[in-house]
Amino acid sequence: DGGITQSPKYLFRKEGQNVTLSCEQNLNHDAMYWYRQDPGQGLRLIYYSQIVNDFQKGDIAEGYSVSREKKESFPLTVTSAQKNPTAFYLCASNRGGPSTEPQHFGDGTRLSIL
Protein backbone atom coordinates (compact mmCIF):
# COMPACT_ATOMS: atom_id res chain seq x y z
CA ASP A 1 0.00 0.00 0.00
CA GLY A 2 1.23 3.49 -0.80
CA GLY A 3 1.29 5.94 2.02
CA ILE A 4 3.14 8.01 4.56
CA THR A 5 4.68 6.33 7.58
CA GLN A 6 5.61 8.26 10.69
CA SER A 7 7.56 6.76 13.56
CA PRO A 8 7.54 6.41 16.43
CA LYS A 9 3.87 6.84 17.35
CA TYR A 10 4.84 8.14 20.81
CA LEU A 11 8.11 9.79 21.83
CA PHE A 12 9.40 11.15 25.11
CA ARG A 13 12.10 13.77 25.39
CA LYS A 14 14.29 14.59 28.35
CA GLU A 15 15.35 18.13 29.09
CA GLY A 16 18.24 19.24 26.89
CA GLN A 17 17.85 16.34 24.51
CA ASN A 18 17.42 16.38 20.75
CA VAL A 19 14.96 13.90 19.28
CA THR A 20 14.30 12.95 15.66
CA LEU A 21 10.93 12.08 14.19
CA SER A 22 10.87 9.90 11.10
CA CYS A 23 8.69 10.41 8.03
CA GLU A 24 8.84 8.10 5.01
CA GLN A 25 6.59 8.11 1.93
CA ASN A 26 6.32 5.67 -0.96
CA LEU A 27 3.94 7.80 -3.02
CA ASN A 28 6.74 9.16 -5.21
CA HIS A 29 5.79 12.65 -4.06
CA ASP A 30 8.26 15.47 -4.59
CA ALA A 31 7.11 17.71 -1.75
CA MET A 32 7.02 16.94 1.97
CA TYR A 33 5.86 18.97 4.96
CA TRP A 34 6.02 18.98 8.75
CA TYR A 35 3.22 20.43 10.89
CA ARG A 36 2.72 20.89 14.58
CA GLN A 37 -0.75 20.47 16.11
CA ASP A 38 -1.71 21.74 19.55
CA PRO A 39 -5.12 21.12 21.17
CA GLY A 40 -7.85 23.37 19.81
CA GLN A 41 -5.62 24.80 17.11
CA GLY A 42 -5.15 24.23 13.44
CA LEU A 43 -2.00 22.82 11.93
CA ARG A 44 1.03 25.09 11.88
CA LEU A 45 3.77 24.62 9.31
CA ILE A 46 7.27 23.96 10.65
CA TYR A 47 9.34 23.16 7.54
CA TYR A 48 8.70 22.04 3.99
CA SER A 49 10.70 20.68 1.09
CA GLN A 50 9.78 20.84 -2.58
CA ILE A 51 12.74 18.82 -3.86
CA VAL A 52 15.59 16.72 -2.55
CA ASN A 53 18.40 18.64 -0.83
CA ASP A 54 16.28 21.75 -0.48
CA PHE A 55 13.89 22.90 2.25
CA GLN A 56 12.33 26.10 3.57
CA LYS A 57 11.23 27.35 6.96
CA GLY A 58 7.55 27.47 7.70
CA ASP A 59 5.80 29.66 10.24
CA ILE A 60 7.27 28.12 13.40
CA ALA A 61 10.72 26.77 12.43
CA GLU A 62 12.62 27.96 15.53
CA GLY A 63 13.92 25.05 17.59
CA TYR A 64 13.50 22.54 14.76
CA SER A 65 15.73 21.24 11.96
CA VAL A 66 15.18 19.00 8.94
CA SER A 67 17.06 17.27 6.15
CA ARG A 68 15.98 15.97 2.74
CA GLU A 69 18.70 13.65 1.49
CA LYS A 70 16.29 11.25 -0.18
CA LYS A 71 13.01 11.87 -1.99
CA GLU A 72 11.11 9.46 0.24
CA SER A 73 12.42 10.66 3.60
CA PHE A 74 12.05 13.94 5.53
CA PRO A 75 13.13 13.56 9.19
CA LEU A 76 12.40 16.31 11.71
CA THR A 77 14.71 16.98 14.67
CA VAL A 78 13.25 18.72 17.69
CA THR A 79 16.23 20.39 19.32
CA SER A 80 16.78 21.39 22.94
CA ALA A 81 16.20 24.98 21.80
CA GLN A 82 12.49 24.20 21.38
CA LYS A 83 11.26 25.01 24.86
CA ASN A 84 7.70 23.81 24.43
CA PRO A 85 7.95 20.69 22.27
CA THR A 86 4.94 18.80 23.62
CA ALA A 87 2.57 18.45 20.67
CA PHE A 88 1.28 16.16 17.94
CA TYR A 89 3.55 16.26 14.88
CA LEU A 90 2.19 15.52 11.43
CA CYS A 91 4.10 14.84 8.23
CA ALA A 92 2.47 15.33 4.84
CA SER A 93 3.39 15.03 1.18
CA ASN A 94 2.07 15.88 -2.26
CA ARG A 95 3.23 15.96 -5.85
CA GLY A 96 4.41 19.54 -5.42
CA GLY A 97 3.89 22.14 -8.08
CA PRO A 98 0.83 24.36 -7.53
CA SER A 99 -0.06 24.83 -3.90
CA THR A 100 -3.60 23.75 -4.80
CA GLU A 101 -2.40 20.14 -4.83
CA PRO A 102 -3.94 18.41 -1.76
CA GLN A 103 -1.56 17.10 0.85
CA HIS A 104 -1.72 13.57 2.25
CA PHE A 105 -0.89 13.01 5.90
CA GLY A 106 0.77 10.37 8.03
CA ASP A 107 -0.73 9.25 11.35
CA GLY A 108 1.44 11.51 13.47
CA THR A 109 3.93 11.31 16.32
CA ARG A 110 2.96 12.49 19.79
CA LEU A 111 5.93 14.04 21.59
CA SER A 112 5.93 14.57 25.33
CA ILE A 113 8.45 15.90 27.86
CA LEU A 114 9.69 13.60 30.62
Added chain:
Amino acid sequence: GQQLNQSPQSMFIQEGEDVSMNCTSSSIFNTWLWYKQEPGEGPVLLIALYKAGELTSNGRLTAQFGITRKDSFLNISASIPSDVGIYFCAGPQGGKLIFGQGTELSVKP
Protein backbone atom coordinates in the same frame (compact mmCIF):
# COMPACT_ATOMS: atom_id res chain seq x y z
CA GLY B 1 -0.44 35.54 9.22
CA GLN B 2 -3.49 34.65 7.19
CA GLN B 3 -6.12 32.74 9.16
CA LEU B 4 -9.13 30.69 8.31
CA ASN B 5 -11.99 30.93 10.79
CA GLN B 6 -14.12 27.87 11.28
CA SER B 7 -17.44 27.75 13.04
CA PRO B 8 -18.73 26.33 15.15
CA GLN B 9 -15.69 25.23 17.17
CA SER B 10 -17.59 22.19 18.42
CA MET B 11 -20.90 20.47 17.88
CA PHE B 12 -22.81 17.87 19.89
CA ILE B 13 -25.57 16.25 17.88
CA GLN B 14 -27.85 13.25 17.89
CA GLU B 15 -27.31 10.43 15.45
CA GLY B 16 -29.41 11.02 12.34
CA GLU B 17 -29.21 14.81 12.46
CA ASP B 18 -27.74 16.88 9.67
CA VAL B 19 -24.62 18.96 10.33
CA SER B 20 -23.44 22.24 8.83
CA MET B 21 -20.12 23.97 9.37
CA ASN B 22 -18.32 26.76 7.60
CA CYS B 23 -14.97 28.35 7.00
CA THR B 24 -14.34 32.01 6.27
CA SER B 25 -11.37 34.11 5.28
CA SER B 26 -10.63 37.80 4.89
CA SER B 27 -8.91 37.12 1.57
CA ILE B 28 -9.76 35.19 -1.58
CA PHE B 29 -8.87 31.54 -2.01
CA ASN B 30 -8.67 29.63 -5.29
CA THR B 31 -9.00 26.23 -3.67
CA TRP B 32 -10.79 24.92 -0.61
CA LEU B 33 -9.94 21.58 0.97
CA TRP B 34 -11.89 19.78 3.69
CA TYR B 35 -10.16 17.22 5.91
CA LYS B 36 -11.37 14.95 8.72
CA GLN B 37 -9.11 13.92 11.60
CA GLU B 38 -9.99 11.08 13.93
CA PRO B 39 -8.37 10.82 17.37
CA GLY B 40 -4.68 9.88 17.24
CA GLU B 41 -4.57 9.89 13.45
CA GLY B 42 -3.60 12.25 10.66
CA PRO B 43 -6.14 14.27 8.66
CA VAL B 44 -7.74 12.57 5.68
CA LEU B 45 -8.87 14.54 2.64
CA LEU B 46 -12.66 14.50 2.21
CA ILE B 47 -13.41 16.97 -0.55
CA ALA B 48 -11.44 19.39 -2.75
CA LEU B 49 -13.09 22.43 -4.36
CA TYR B 50 -11.46 24.37 -7.19
CA LYS B 51 -14.10 26.71 -8.61
CA ALA B 52 -16.26 29.44 -7.08
CA GLY B 53 -19.83 28.22 -6.67
CA GLU B 54 -18.79 24.58 -7.02
CA LEU B 55 -20.88 22.06 -5.10
CA THR B 56 -19.28 18.66 -4.60
CA SER B 57 -20.54 15.56 -2.80
CA ASN B 58 -18.78 12.57 -1.30
CA GLY B 59 -21.39 10.17 0.03
CA ARG B 60 -23.29 11.93 2.81
CA LEU B 61 -20.89 14.87 2.69
CA THR B 62 -21.47 17.94 0.54
CA ALA B 63 -19.15 20.91 0.32
CA GLN B 64 -19.54 24.24 -1.45
CA PHE B 65 -17.03 26.82 -2.64
CA GLY B 66 -18.56 30.18 -1.77
CA ILE B 67 -19.33 32.62 -4.59
CA THR B 68 -17.25 35.35 -2.96
CA ARG B 69 -14.28 32.89 -2.80
CA LYS B 70 -13.86 33.89 0.84
CA ASP B 71 -15.82 31.04 2.36
CA SER B 72 -16.70 27.39 2.10
CA PHE B 73 -19.32 25.16 3.68
CA LEU B 74 -19.42 21.49 4.63
CA ASN B 75 -22.67 19.62 5.29
CA ILE B 76 -23.07 16.09 6.61
CA SER B 77 -26.47 14.49 6.21
CA ALA B 78 -27.94 11.83 8.49
CA SER B 79 -24.95 11.73 10.85
CA ILE B 80 -23.70 8.43 12.24
CA PRO B 81 -21.35 7.72 15.20
CA SER B 82 -18.32 7.23 12.93
CA ASP B 83 -18.63 10.85 11.77
CA VAL B 84 -17.00 11.81 15.09
CA GLY B 85 -13.77 13.74 14.64
CA ILE B 86 -12.33 17.14 13.89
CA TYR B 87 -13.11 18.68 10.51
CA PHE B 88 -10.58 21.13 9.09
CA CYS B 89 -10.83 23.48 6.17
CA ALA B 90 -7.65 24.46 4.36
CA GLY B 91 -6.62 26.65 1.48
CA PRO B 92 -3.39 27.58 -0.28
CA GLN B 93 -1.81 30.98 0.39
CA GLY B 94 1.68 32.08 -0.56
CA GLY B 95 2.70 28.60 -1.67
CA LYS B 96 1.64 27.05 1.63
CA LEU B 97 -1.51 25.43 2.97
CA ILE B 98 -3.37 27.39 5.65
CA PHE B 99 -5.64 25.48 8.06
CA GLY B 100 -8.65 26.54 10.09
CA GLN B 101 -8.80 25.73 13.81
CA GLY B 102 -11.19 22.86 13.19
CA THR B 103 -14.77 21.96 14.11
CA GLU B 104 -14.98 19.10 16.59
CA LEU B 105 -18.03 16.91 16.00
CA SER B 106 -19.51 14.60 18.61
CA VAL B 107 -22.40 12.28 17.69
CA LYS B 108 -24.61 10.72 20.34
CA PRO B 109 -26.05 7.33 19.37
